[in-house]
Amino acid sequence: MDSALPIIDLSADRAGVAAGIQDACRDSGFFYLTGHGVPADLLKSLDAAARQFFALPEDAKMEIAMARGGRAWRGFFPVGGELTSGRPDLKEGLYFGLDLPDDDPRVRAGLPLHGSSLYPRQVPALAELVPAYVAALTGVAQDVMRAVAVSLDLPDDYFASGYTADPTVLFRIFHYPPSPSGDDGWGVGEHTDYGLLTLLAQDENGGLQVHTPRGWVDAPPIPGTFVCNIGDMLDRLTGGYYRSTPHRVRNVSGNERLSFPFFFDPDFSAAVPPLPGRARTDADGRPRWDGQDLRAFTGTYGEYLLGKVGKVFPQLRGEVL
Numbered sequence: 001m002d003s004a005l006p007i008i009d010l011s012a013d014r015a016g017v018a019a020g021i022q023d024a025c026r027d028s029g030f031f032y033l034t035g036h037g038v039p040a041d042l043l044k045s046l047d048a049a050a051r052q053f054f055a056l057p058e059d060a061k062m063e064i065a066m067a068r069g070g071r072a073w074r075g076f077f078p079v080g081g082e083l084t085s086g087r088p089d090l091k092e093g094l095y096f097g098l099d100l101p102d103d104d105p106r107v108r109a110g111l112p113l114h115g116s117s118l119y120p121r122q123v124p125a126l127a128e129l130v131p132a133y134v135a136a137l138t139g140v141a142q143d144v145m146r147a148v149a150v151s152l153d154l155p156d157d158y159f160a161s162g163y164t165a166d167p168t169v170l171f172r173i174f175h176y177p178p179s180p181s182g183d184d185g186w187g188v189g190e191h192t193d194y195g196l197l198t199l200l201a202q203d204e205n206g207g208l209q210v211h212t213p214r215g216w217v218d219a220p221p222i223p224g225t226f227v228c229n230i231g232d233m234l235d236r237l238t239g240g241y242y243r244s245t246p247h248r249v250r251n252v253s254g255n256e257r258l259s260f261p262f263f264f265d266p267d268f269s270a271a272v273p274p275l276p277g278r279a280r281t282d283a284d285g286r287p288r289w290d291g292q293d294l295r296a297f298t299g300t301y302g303e304y305l306l307g308k309v310g311k312v313f314p315q316l317r318g319e320v321l
């Protein structure tokens, strides 16, 4: 396996960026992003703080266990605590999102996934760095979505003034311990992402694999880039013209791997029906990896997301949903 994923420079001219995005999204739905303007030092500080957190004893980490995050569904989950594709993942992690005040109407109404994040008292820097990183990546994601809109012959503010005027934003930090040798488990099992766009920062250890039309390929780290991929909602919006592509992770580096996926998704309350004029005839007719028909779903993005998240955290589902 070698990496065949394209690199797109977000600082290049708009038409070129849009054309590159169209090619990538019609192929594997994955590309590397450069020219994004996020300072390297921000990620470096976040990486250092996250390593400090994951090195804490388990009971210290469990002080901010997800079960304590209530309906906001934030905090720490231990190795084996998350099930992608029905099997426990070989990773632990931290879940964050937009910090909403207690008097936000959505928090008052008890809407799942809305509220404030849990930050560890042992690593206070995270409470500063995470919101700064989320703000920076939100700007990048809006810029990428502008280019996605242009690539679909839509007005460039199609998303910014609609689905992502009030986006659903989820941010996670994952720690993948080295896979025991001979182990055939996955750090993250095969899955597609749920929303519009994922921007992934990964450390130097690698392990991400992407199921392109030519088979599985590695997405090795390229310093200074994000791995960017589209999610189920862009697949659904475009009637399969753009594909959300399965990917998975196995950490065979022998080191502690960290990754930082940032998910940029539609407004929780929005239904995301296929775009008029982007009928199935545009798509290549390949059945989806899991047999699911994304067009068959009716409901809001929030309902779609909760259905997915409830499957990967079955123990929380009962308490929160």
Ligand SMILES: O=C(O)CCC(=O)C(=O)O
Pocket: 172, 174, 188, 193, 200, 202, 208, 247, 248, 249, 259, 260, 261
């Ligand atoms: O850790 C990675 O490299 C990818 C994680 C991922 O695919 C996800 O969180 O959806």
Ligand SMILES: [Fe+2]
Pocket: 191, 192, 193, 198, 247
């Ligand atoms: Fe993913």
